[in-house]
Amino acid sequence: MMRATLILSLIGSLCLGLFSSISSARFYAPEMRAQDPPAKSAATKSQKIRNPLNDLLDEVQADFDKNDYTAAIVPLQKFIAEKPDLAYAHFQLAYAYTELKRSEEARAEYEKAIALDPKMAEAQLNLGILLLDKDPAAAVVPLRRAVDLLPSQTRPRYLLGLAQERSGDLTGAELSFEGAVHLDPKDAESLIKLADLQLRNGHTARAEASYRRSLELAPQSAPALRGLALSLALQKKPEAADAYRKYLAVQPQDQAARSLLIHYLFEQQQYDAALAELDKTAATQPPDVDDLKLRADVLIAQKKYNEAVAALRQAISLAPADTQLHGGLGRIDLELRNYADAEKELKAALQLDRNNLSYWKDLSTTYYLAGNYPATLAALDVLAKAQTPAAGEWFIRALCYDKLGQAQPALDAYRRFIEIDQDRNPDQVWQAKQRIHVLEKSAEKKR
Secondary structure, eight states, rough: OOOHSSSSOOHHHHHHHOOOOOOOOOOOGGGTTTTTTHHHHHHHHHHHSSSHHHHHHHHHHHHHHOHHHHHHHHHHHHHHHTTOOHHEEEEHHHHHHTTTTTTHHHHHHHHHHHHHHTTTHHHHHHHHHHHHTOOOOHHHHHHHHHHOOTTTOOHHHHHHHHHHHHTTTTHHHHHHHHHHHHHHHHHHHHHHHHHHHHHHOOOOHHHHHHHHHHHHOOOTTTHHHHHHHHHHHHHOOHHHHHHHHHHHHHHHHHHHHHHHHHHHHTTTOOHHHHHHHHHHHHSSSOOOOOHHHHHHHHHHTTTHHHHHHHHHHHHHHHTOHHHHHHHHHHHHHHHHHHHHHHHHHHHHHHOTTTOOOOHHHHHHHHHHHTTTTHHHHHHHHHHHSSSSSOOHHHHHHHHHHHTTTTTHHHHHHHHHHHHHHHHHHHHHHHHHHHHHHHHHHHHHHHH
């Protein structure tokens, strides 16, 4: 009844918290090239040039050692003016710009280094990292080249996976993280990202296996515990509740995860357990509208309507313009035969959403059960303008005309009901035929 309108979306909540972006990747610094062939090449070239250029390189290295990247720019620019075709010098200048957060200048120098030496893996990597946050689609190209240049290393594949994920290529990202894990099965970071992508791509069983593997490496990993709980819940596995509780033991302040646990318990019809979790939330913070909606859902499922009414009224005090709250409360008041309260709430809902036919139907039912037959007919007229009346609406219309002593409209409505219903509701068909017989006899007597 209330579930369809009040329950929060599991996937929506999932998207809020699980797939947060990874912290900024580390850039490759020039000194990390000691074992690289391009670095050897640069060193060899520097030995062949005149001493003033060697002095510039020494000055740059001294500035780098002090992390004084501003000071390093001038000697690098002087060196490049003399030796513009040395890729490694452009790489050093790009790195200095990177450290100074001068991204556009850094990008231009990395691209120059790559143009001069396409096999300089560090330049490809740093360019990809530089673009990762602002333009992940552009980062894919240099990072893919870095993967090709460093096929035995996991980090380039991990970075490529991030770029693909952020640019919307979830299938490609999953393959990249899978490749990183294949190279290093103990790379917990890549393993968790792989599991996240498997979950997002709908491969929940694979995601479960990956999360379990990551937990073997890091048993208290909060992302892995949370992901495992989500993957189990999506597969409707009963152990999901315990998995959520293990995660919440590590991250007790994650109310979004607690909400997911409550939804899972609700779906599994473990209503008392769901209420217990809601009580835990209420003990640490005032309940918000979503908490109160969920509490109402659970109470309605238990047929504890009076308690559900209290929860919804509290929610309305927090969100008076929430149409669903008013409509849902009106539906429960109708169930409790509190017709005046039901009428009030349904009218409030219709003020906010005039075209909601469900509320008009509930209002027409409220009017009828309260004995307000003219208002019932008026509500049915509104519905008839929006959609072809069903058999049931013709039956209620007939009853209203009958109660109001309007014999001919009642006869017409009863006959229309019988024509449309085609004996699907035999009790009502029998009642309609009896009333037709009585009304026709009464009309004959008046002639």
